[in-house]
Amino acid sequence: MVKSIRRKTPTVEIGNVLLGSDHPIVIQSMTNTPTADIKKTLSQIHELIEAGSQMVRLTVNNDDSAKAVPSIVQSLRKKGIETPIIGDFHFNGHILLNKYPGCAESLDKYRINPGNIGKGKTQDKNFESFIKTAIKYNKPVRIGVNWGSLDQELLAELMHQSPERSAEDNKNVIIEAMIKSALQSAKYAERIGLRKDQLVLSVKMSLLEDMVNVYSRLAKECNYALHLGLTEAGGGIEGLISSSAALAILLHQGIGDTIRISLTPEPGAKRSLEVEACKTLLQSMGLQRFKPSVISCPGCGRTDTSLYQELAKDIKAHIKKNLPSWKEKYPGIEALTIAVMGCVVNGPGESKHADIGISLPGKTEEPTAPVFANGQKVAVLKGPKIKDKFINILEEYIGKFFSSN
Secondary structure (H helix, E strand, O other): OOOOOOOOOOEEEOOEEEEOOOOEEEEEEEOOOOOOHHHHHHHHHHHHHHHOEEEEEEEEOHHHHHHHHHHHHHHHOOOOOOOEEEEEEEOOOHHHHHOOOOHHHOOOEEOOHHHHOOOHHHHHHHHHHHHHHHHHOOEEEEEEEEEOOOHHHHHHHHHHHOOOOHHHOOOOOOOOHHHHHHHHHHHHHHHHHOOOOHEEEEOOOOOHHHHHHHHHHHHHHHHOOOEOOOOOOOOOOHHHHHHHHHHHHHOOOOOOOOOOOOOOOOOOOOOOHHHHHHHHHHHOOOOOOOEEEEEEOOOOOOOHHHHHHHHHHHHHHHHHHHHHHHHOOOOOOHHHHEEEEEOOOHHHHHHHHOOEEEOOOOOOOOOOEEEEEOOOEEEOOOOOHHHHHHHHHHHHHHHHHHOOO
């Protein structure tokens, strides 16, 4: 695993999760069910946790949702699930936390947006009330600034200082306002009594260039732990690519302690796609390993398309089915690399570089498939049972090289 040079940040304890530069980057997601619907919300929390979300955030926007939080958390804890649950508050968080102490105590972390908790003196009063509740229950807080709900008074003040501006200047003022809002709020929280190691900051924007810019500048101006995310990224391939690209740039610079890939879900689609995307990103960057990697070629005019595509798909399905038991039996199995290649051009070379690999024959090649393990040819397969034979060799390899015995 390639270790990135992380920007130094304090360790923030969020339930049983440690977040900061001395710890692996934490994956999180958020439910989109009405929190007051305890059954639906619990079902989605389980889905996200099973997919690998290490923290789960819930909307707490009204009395019913605040009342539901203790039951949701208690249900999880009774089942031995210790995943931290975060309350996402906007507009009335200071009221709900004081009105429902069971909610305040049950949550492992609070999220507040300083841009929508009030204006002027009311904003300070509401913010102070919110932070004092966090101090009372010893809870960390994420101060999450979003450009779509930025403190308008602060923005107007900065805009007034530079009346003649281009469109690019306006963007820079917005970015400056976001950074200032986050840092002023964090310093205010510290003056009230919250410790630096209880604070996480985020400054989310919806365009890749802007998001990278604002986080890069914020990272230079403070050492608070940072939550990375591209807000309103959209759905499908657009949301996946834009979010992954933005996060990858920052993570490569060592910026970021926890990440979320926010996606607009397709109707009826699983929310856990967000989590799978985070895991894939971190693994592709060599920052963490979650499962064995399958290396397979894109195909060209030389390849027998169906043969190598079907085998690559079957190997991935075999990994998914067996990974839970493999993790128990074979320590370090996540580091395994498997190559499934489609012709002689790169097939043998890629297969030799992987832990174990197979080079399937292209359209004009002899119908045989050499298998390599640890760089050495160990078998040559042919006939209609290539898949079954290769899976048997794979299982033998795993048992030999990953067994704890």
